[in-house]
Amino acid sequence: MVTLSPRTVxxxxxxxxxxxxxxxxxxxxxxxxxxxxxxxxxEVLDVQVITERTTVPRQADHRGDGAGDRRGPRP
Incomplete structure (x- = not known):
C-alpha cells in the first residue's frame, strides 16, 4: 500500500x-x-537584469534641500 503525503512548498x-x-x-x-x-x-531562464545603485543615497538627496546633511545646507 502506498501512502500519499500532501504536497509541500x-x-x-x-x-x-x-x-x-x-x-x-x-x-x-x-x-x-x-x-x-x-x-x-x-534568455532561457527568463532572467530580468535590473541595474541598481551601488551606494545608498543620503536622505537629503531625496529631499533636495540638504536638511539631512550634518554639515548644513548645500551652497
Whole structure:
C-alpha cells in the first residue's frame, strides 16, 4: 500500500527547478557551439537584469534641500 503525503512548498520548488533544468538541456542540445553563453542562459531562464545603485543615497538627496546633511545646507 502506498501512502500519499500532501504536497509541500518544496515539491513546487523542486518541480520548478526540474523544469528549468529541462529548458536548459533543450537549449544546450539546440546550440551550435560547445556551450551556452551567459546571455543565452539568461534568455532561457527568463532572467530580468535590473541595474541598481551601488551606494545608498543620503536622505537629503531625496529631499533636495540638504536638511539631512550634518554639515548644513548645500551652497
Amino acid at each position: 518544496s515539491d513546487h520548488v523542486a518541480l520548478a527547478e526540474i523544469e528549468l533544468c529541462g529548458e536548459l538541456m533543450i537549449a544546450a542540445s539546440a546550440a551550435i557551439g560547445e556551450r551556452l553563453s551567459a546571455d543565452r542562459i539568461d
